[in-house]
Amino acid sequence: MRPSTPPDALRLAGVDEIGERVYRQLLSVDVAHTDSLAIALDFSPDVVAERLAILSDAGLAVQVASGGFTAVDPRxxxxxxxxxxxxxxxxxRSVIPELAEAFDLNRREGARSSRTLVITGPEAIGDWYGRVSLGVEREMLAFDKPPYVVGVQDRLQGLALARDVDWRSLYGRESFNRPGRLDEVLQDIAGGEQARLTESVPVKLALADRKRAILSLSLNEREPEALVTRSPQLIDALVALFELYWDTAEPLVGGGSAGPRIRTPSTGRRTGRPPTPDERTLLTLLSADLKDEVIARELGVSTRTLRRRMQDVFTELGAMSRFHAGVEAARRGWI
Known part of the structure; x- marks a missing residue:
């Protein structure tokens, strides 16, 4: 049957063209294994295995006890x-009118004395970020999103945390694509930052004391553009946007040598043997809902080796998915 889905519709779920073909094949059968899917679609088993992992992470497929996969009802x-x-x-969309008004006002007045102005270039943005960060007294709200054009960002944050500033940061998954970024975030959390993880954030944002904000207009690394504002109406809209994302995100907390983990209440008893250090590290990274590639890089292994280790842990826990493994690990007191 010819697909009637609009082109690229599944890309919003992180599923590429090959992944969509694997998904459609899964929809046509009850249970399928990696090898049979590879033969049916004329792809290598590794390619199919990678797409199955993506489909599972997106909640579109689930691995069953036999080791095969079945599609989750798309409805x-x-x-x-x-x-x-x-x-x-x-x-x-709700903040577009206010942002547009602020933008137009600045363009009309063209004066630095206005409540809102547009700045361009890494140096200018770095200078303004420094002013906002050094001037914060009580609270900083931040959306973290690459690219990073401010080299002193973490040092300025550390100074603010030392002054007992309430610093809340919301990270998208792409925040951890740069090697070493995860360690930086863990250090900030250890210093007092409150951090949460969501799929993605709409803009880069630093909002100080609910009075002044700097947010990205363009993420071009060579010529980035940002908006600095003290407009009360715009500040209120940005605070509301931040709180909306914050309320639906998962708390990200430091896990010592084990890495970050999602803060989940563990009401179950500790049962059986304790986890090995490698198992605890893997489970805490998995519970942070990071992509396989990011976890593999943090562990210094290939994605293929990572997935083999994941399967070993799933088998030990009697789990068939990341979610199931997280529930069982919490029940045992492993995380």
């Missing part, structure tokens, strides 16, 4: 994904 899985995207899009 439930895709609707859930679509609803999540819709809420974020609506939230972003």
């Amino acid at each position: 439930a899985s895709l609707r859930s994904l679509a609803d999540g995207h819709a809420r974020r899009v609506d939230a972003l």
